[in-house]
Amino acid sequence: MSEDTLGSTPPPPPTPPEPPVRPPTPVTRKWHGPSLVWLVPIVALAVGVALLIRAVLSTGPQVTIDFHSASGLRPGKTEVRYKEVVVGRVEAVTLSEKRDHVQVTVRLDRSVSNIAVEDTRFWVVRPRIDTAGVSGIETLFSGAYIGVDAGESTKQKRHFTGLENPPFVLRGEPGRGFVLRTEDLGSLDVGSPILYKRNRVGRVVGYNLDPLIDELSVQIFIEAPYDKLVNSQTRFWNASGVEVSLNSSGLKVDTQTLASVISGGISFERPQGTQGLPPASDGSRFKLFSDRKSALAPPDGPPLRVRMVFDQSVRGLDIDAPVDFLGIEIGVIRAIRLDYDGKRKRFPVEVEAEIYPTRLGAVRDSMRQDGDDDKRRDTTLLQRLVQNGLRAQARTGNLLTGQMYVALDFPGKVQKAELDTSTAIPAIPTVPGTLADVQPQIAEIVAKVNKVPFDEIGRNLNETLAQANQAISQLRPEAQASLAEVRRTLQSVQETLQRADRSLLDPSAPIQRNAEQTLQDLQRAAQSLRVLTDYLQRHPESLLRGKPDDAKIPASPERR
Amino acid sequence: MSDAAVHTGSQMKLYGCPTCGRVSQLLRPPAGDAPLLCPRCATPLHHRRPRSLQRTWAYLIAASILYIPANLLPIMSTSNVFEGETLHTILGGIEELRHGGDWMLALIVFIASIAVPLLKIGALLVLAITAQRRSRWKQVERAQLYRMIEAVGHWSMLDVFVVVLLVGTIRFGALGGVMPEPGLLAFGAVVVLTMLAAGSFDPRLIWPEEEDKDRPS
Numbered sequence: 128m129s130e131d132t133l134g135s136t137p138p139p140p141p142t143p144p145e146p147p148v149r150p151p152t153p154v155t156r157k158w159h160g161p162s163l164v165w166l167v168p169i170v171a172l173a174v175g176v177a178l179l180i181r182a183v184l185s186t187g188p189q190v191t192i193d194f195h196s197a198s199g200l201r202p203g204k205t206e207v208r209y210k211e212v213v214v215g216r217v218e219a220v221t222l223s224e225k226r227d228h229v230q231v232t233v234r235l236d237r238s239v240s241n242i243a244v245e246d247t248r249f250w251v252v253r254p255r256i257d258t259a260g261v262s263g264i265e266t267l268f269s270g271a272y273i274g275v276d277a278g279e280s281t282k283q284k285r286h287f288t289g290l291e292n293p294p295f296v297l298r299g300e301p302g303r304g305f306v307l308r309t310e311d312l313g314s315l316d317v318g319s320p321i322l323y324k325r326n327r328v329g330r331v332v333g334y335n336l337d338p339l340i341d342e343l344s345v346q347i348f349i350e351a352p353y354d355k356l357v358n359s360q361t362r363f364w365n366a367s368g369v370e371v372s373l374n375s376s377g378l379k380v381d382t383q384t385l386a387s388v389i390s391g392g393i394s395f396e397r398p399q400g401t402q403g404l405p406p407a408s409d410g411s412r413f414k415l416f417s418d419r420k421s422a423l424a425p426p427d428g429p430p431l432r433v434r435m436v437f438d439q440s441v442r443g444l445d446i447d448a449p450v451d452f453l454g455i456e457i458g459v460i461r462a463i464r465l466d467y468d469g470k471r472k473r474f475p476v477e478v479e480a481e482i483y484p485t486r487l488g489a490v491r492d493s494m495r496q497d498g499d500d501d502k503r504r505d506t507t508l509l510q511r512l513v514q515n516g517l518r519a520q521a522r523t524g525n526l527l528t529g530q531m532y533v534a535l536d537f538p539g540k541v542q543k544a545e546l547d548t549s550t551a552i553p554a555i556p557t558v559p560g561t562l563a564d565v566q567p568q569i570a571e572i573v574a575k576v577n578k579v580p581f582d583e584i585g586r587n588l589n590e591t592l593a594q595a596n597q598a599i600s601q602l603r604p605e606a607q608a609s610l611a612e613v614r615r616t617l618q619s620v621q622e623t624l625q626r627a628d629r630s631l632l633d634p635s636a637p638i639q640r641n642a643e644q645t646l647q648d649l650q651r652a653a654q655s656l657r658v659l660t661d662y663l664q665r666h667p668e669s670l671l672r673g674k675p676d677d678a679k680i681p682a683s684p685e686r687r
Numbered sequence: 688m689s690d691a692a693v694h695t696g697s698q699m700k701l702y703g704c705p706t707c708g709r710v711s712q713l714l715r716p717p718a719g720d721a722p723l724l725c726p727r728c729a730t731p732l733h734h735r736r737p738r739s740l741q742r743t744w745a746y747l748i749a750a751s752i753l754y755i756p757a758n759l760l761p762i763m764s765t766s767n768v769f770e771g772e773t774l775h776t777i778l779g780g781i782e783e784l785r786h787g788g789d790w791m792l793a794l795i796v797f798i799a800s801i802a803v804p805l806l807k808i809g810a811l812l813v814l815a816i817t818a819q820r821r822s823r824w825k826q827v828e829r830a831q832l833y834r835m836i837e838a839v840g841h842w843s844m845l846d847v848f849v850v851v852l853l854v855g856t857i858r859f860g861a862l863g864g865v866m867p868e869p870g871l872l873a874f875g876a877v878v879v880l881t882m883l884a885a886g887s888f889d890p891r892l893i894w895p896e897e898e899d900k901d902r903p904s
Contacts, residue, residue: 162738164745164887171749171876178756178869204773213772 187240190233192249194289197229199271209275214239246278250290301351309343309415313365314391322394328353360401363415364422366394430481431505434554435519437476443531450480452535458482513546521560702732739889743815746884753873760870763850767863800846807881818892829893836885843878
């Protein structure tokens with residue numbers, strides 16, 4: 128349209144315009160080929176290709192992982208992390224054909240393309256809060272991520288089955304794993320801490336029950352450098368929770384760290400003198416003791432079974448109660464049985480115990496005679512001790528609770544006895560226990576007290592009292608008569624006093640009046656005495672010269 | 688529109704100065720390849736911009752090449768404590784907006800960031816091809832198209848500005864941050880290159896003249 132308007136104007140006459148002021152100056156061209164502007168697309172191509180190549184190169188292999196649930200996994204968002212470094216990203220989450228699990232497609236980074244090998248493990252890290260602690264707390268905000276533990280195999284793999292729980296030991300994590308055998312798991316769980324001097328140095332990795340040998344084996348992992356603390360003599364014990372033991376030694380509460388109180392744990396210690404031993408090899412097996420005391424007790428060696436027959440009640444004596452030799456615990460009660468003695472028509476209690484002769488230490492070595500086998504030598508040792516007066520005695524260890532223990536002691540005056548080796552299990556002769564000792568004495572006292580003729584004494588006392596009563600009743604009339612006389616005497620005394628009162632204290636009484644008069648006279652005498660002394664003071668010469676004449680009265684002034 | 692009475696500028700050896708608007712007439716042919724300069728402001732005068740079409744082609748090809756990484760590669764990455772690092776491509780952002788229910792916003796971003804650069808490249812391609820072929824097809828509409836491209840040109844830089852602003856302002860250390868990614872470079876280059884292509888295109892090529900035949904574009 129503008130063309131129309133412009134076109135409609137007549138073309139200007141070809142007036143000769145002024146020639147260009149500046150005459151054209153020749154310039155020689157430096158470049159005669161295609162325009163330099165073609166460098167721009169070439170550079171663009173180079174840059175574009177470089178960008179794309181970089182993008183392509185940075186993407187690594189694609190792997191698929193099977194999980195039970197895709198909870199928390201978001202395509203394009205969820206990261207794959209190895210040692211907390213992002214090494215990939217979830218690309219897609221799809222259901223498997225059978226719809227029994229989900230298939231997660233993961234694009235790994237190029238830099239970790241060799242991570243996808245046969246023994247690599249994948250798991251989903253979600254926030255976990257259990258007794259072993261809180262883990263994956265960062266996923267509360269960031270959402271779940273997929274954790275990787277790189278395998279060591281060289282065989283490449285593209286399809287994996289994900290773990291449902293994080294593995295407890297990562298490959299390459301420095302430390303050592305051990306196996307503990309135990310009969311009871313207690314409150315231990317996967318993740319429970321391993322404590323050394325109440326310091327967390329490892330964790331329970333897993334446990335399994337072997338039904339064939341009916342024993343639990345607990346796999347533990349001890350982190351480096353603490354794994355060197357474990358040597359062949361290291362003792363492990365279950366430090367689960369609060370250990371409250373009530374026995375003849377009293378109430379004992381033993382706790383480890385607060386965390387292990389809640390979640391259980393295992394402690395270990397190296398017995399004295401074993402610190403120098405070389406560290407135990409990976410996967411060594413140890414026994415897990417139930418408490419520190421039993422763990423650190425010197426090795427007991429084979430136990431020797433003994434019997435003790437008590438004639439008294441063994442109330443308060445429990446299985447696992449200690450057997451004590453001069454204050455040293457050398458064994459435990461294993462069984463308590465009731466027996467019947469037909470001859471004596473009694474029910475003796477047969478207590479079976481295991482004693483560990485090794486706990487006698489040097490005593491055993493010095494007193495033991497040579498023999499061919501350990502058991503027999505220990506039996507002869509026991510035989511000798513019994514000949515020297517060793518007796519078993521059930522004693523009360525704790526008066527409050529009535530717990531009892533068996534003491535092996537030398538009570539002094541005892542009848543001669545021998546170790547009864549007639550049965551397979553030798554029987555140690557017994558003496559009545561301390562309480563049983565006291566009982567007959569108390570009975571004797573009671574019997575003696577019983578012999579006192581309380582009845583007779585009472586009767587005599589009663590008679591005496593009756594006689595006293597009689598005597599008193601006989602005395603009664605005379606006492607009444609004397610009492611009346613006393614009253615009369617008192618009356619006459621009162622009258623006398625009244626009379627005295629009247630003659631002395633009445634204002635009209637003559638004594639009263641006379642006294643008044645006398646006092647007045649005395650007052651007057653005192654007055655005249657004062658006058659006299661005054662006069663004498665003024666005229667002391669009057670004593671010698673007598674009273675001077677009265678002074679002349681001067682003439683009246685009117686007359687002068 | 689060509690009628691015999693009309694004398695074209697080239698016929699009359701008239702040169703308009705693009706800077707000061709002065710019209711000058713060439714009285715005698717210049718010696719050799721020496722450029723003609725405006726007698727008033729010394730701006731080089733051309734009957735047609737030299738190598739205009741070649742430049743347009745070069746910029747256009749460069750822009751088309753970079754258009755691919757600009758859309759495939761992420762233009763920025765955001766990171767925050769809740770989601771970790773997230774990469775954003777332009778198309779991904781539009782998809783997110785659409786998914787979030789912001790249809791209008793998604794449409795606007797799509798038009799501004801995907802459609803406009805693409806249409807610009809397409810339109811310049813049409814202009815360049817027709818100019819190359821000295822086509823007389825829909826010349827007025829092509830001229831309008833050219834003016835539109837010129838006008839709309841720099842608006843596609845909005846995306847680049849937004850990202851640059853975000854990168855500059857959102858810096859919360861561990862809490863969150865925005866970082867530019869290589870895609871942004873490519874995208875910015877596409878916009879700049881299309882602008883250069885449009886700028887180097889001589890709209891007078893829409894009206895080819897008989898005597899232009901011997902003059903290479």
